[in-house]
Amino acid sequence: MKRKFTLAFVILLCAFELELHAQSRLKMELYGGPQLMYQRSADPIRNPLNYHLGINWLYGIKDDFQLVLQAESARANFNYDWYPNFPSTNPAFKAFYYDSFGNFRLGLRKSWEKGSKAFFIQPNVGITVNNYFDFFGADSTSFFLASKESRIVGNLGVEAGVKFYTGRRNYITIGIRHQSGLNSLNSAEIFSGIPRQNQILVERSGTYTGLFVGYGIDFKGRTKEEKETAKLEKLDQKTERREDAWGNGMYLSIAGGLRFRPTSERVPNLEFSHITSEYQYLLGYTKGRFSFESGYGRQLAYNRLQIPGDVVQTQQGYSVGAIPLRVRYHKIIGEKNRLRLGSSLAGLVILGTRGLSNIGQAGGNGNGFTVYSLDSTPLEQTSPGKMFFNAGLFAELAVFNSSMLTFTMSRNFGSPGVGRENITGTIYGRPVNQELTGTLDGWILEVGYKIPLGRFFK
Structure with a gap:
């Protein structure tokens, strides 16, 4: 009986070892x-x-x-x-x-x-x-x-x-x-x-x-030794990725934000009507404390017509494409490479305008009286090839040990006229026939994500 039990135990142990090996x-x-x-x-x-x-x-x-x-x-x-x-x-x-x-x-x-x-x-x-x-x-x-x-x-x-x-x-x-x-x-x-x-x-x-x-x-x-080795390798990888994110080299960035036009352009009783959006895709290179970047961006814009007691947006929103040429200067705050503050200056070359259309609109005073009746006709655009400027401050925070979130507050200035159109119709019964344009000026709040290319191309 003892021999049978011992034989069964040996067979079971061998089967268990075979299962572990498998x-x-x-x-x-x-x-x-x-x-x-x-x-x-x-x-x-x-x-x-x-x-x-x-x-x-x-x-x-x-x-x-x-x-x-x-x-x-x-x-x-x-x-x-x-x-x-x-x-x-x-x-x-x-x-x-x-x-x-x-x-x-x-x-x-x-x-x-x-x-x-x-x-x-x-x-x-x-x-x-x-x-x-x-x-x-x-x-x-x-x-x-x-x-x-x-x-x-x-x-x-x-x-x-x-x-x-x-x-x-x-x-x-x-x-x-x-x-x-x-x-x-x-x-x-x-x-x-x-x-x-x-x-x-x-x-x-x-x-x-x-x-x-x-x-x-x-x-x-994993064995205990492999876990310890993996833990050390993970720490090394974190350090390497942090150095890649904060060091010299090329990077990709995508950003989007809101542009705040003067409150005088806001349509009465229509909150946020003076706020538009913008985005940009960028390829850049960091060397020391300086970064140089360029890419492609678009900004949404409106034209406005001031009439007594009202503001009329003559187009339902159009977008202007531009190529930014930007230089950034930054300084690392603290010893852990977690925060970077800096300033930026850019010139943006206008490419073209999309979204302009023939549109008509009218508005009254609620008593059946027509205050305005307007028709908009897009004209040939004169802004392509012209430049406007952007300057601001930014902060960058490390995320995932290999990339950064960028928060920027900046201002567009020096914008040429964009969205050129001809306005015809009547305002309080008086005929109107004038050329109208908008601008890209205004404050911008922007959030971006930046990832270094060095982590992919060693």
Whole structure:
């Protein structure tokens, strides 16, 4: 009895060790993304993008090789024109057809590790399964019967991608995949009426090309030593990213804000009507305490017409594009590289104006009397190529140890006339015929996000 118990214990211990060893090599991935399935038809169809979703089980057989078992659902669809009164093409409707295939594959993945990233390539072989209903007529005039059928064909494929490791041995995958079906699946068949009319026949084999994003889970976990090492590496990465964010080099920035025009331009009883928006995309370079940046920006503007007791906005908002040429000077506050204060000066070259339109409007006093009746006609713009200026103060705060939030208070000045238009009509019965323009002057409150390019290009 004791021998049997000892033997059972040894067998159980060996099985447990074998399970631990298997878990150290076992990984799981969930993925999905867009795909384009290749379909053939003699009829005019449209073949839009669709999706594929799947799961991978990976088992390590050598350091750089893994055996992969995949199960996936790929959706196929196409759009077509449907004529219910065929052969008459009136009326015509836009219709769509969709179907789903199951792909089951066995693959061999080869990986090339490089620090926190890895590149992989993986050939696959497998089968594509499509379950469908086969319809047939019970007689020529009454109804259809259907039987559930399955069609299975072989497939070959290959995929390649990059893995980005997280702090717990897990990882994110980004890649591209192509699968080729080795034979035809059941045809997609569209028809209308009895007997069959306006028939559309589409051949499919399960061939597609797709992009995918996935998340991989490593079931091994980390040892105590690996956790300590990862903790030190994380601290080093934080320091390196902070130095990248605050050091010399190129950066990208996106910013948006509000421009405050004089309160005299506010429409009575319409709060915030003197506030407009602006945004800009910038590429810059920092050297020491100076930064130089340029890019593209747009500012929303309005034209105003002052009439007795009122302000009329003659356009419903137009935007002016400009190229900023800006220099910044900053100083780091404190020893932890968390706050930076500075000033900026920019010249902005105007590109063009969008959104001007022919528009008419009228207003009364509430007693049936028309105070004004105005028509606006856009004129040729004279502002492209001209420059205005911006000066202000800014503060930058470190976020995510690798980028910065920028808060800016500045003022536009020296703006030429923009949004040139001609105003005709009447005000209190008196005829009006004058040229009108707006400006881009005013105070700006802006919030931006800046990320250094050095963290991506080492």
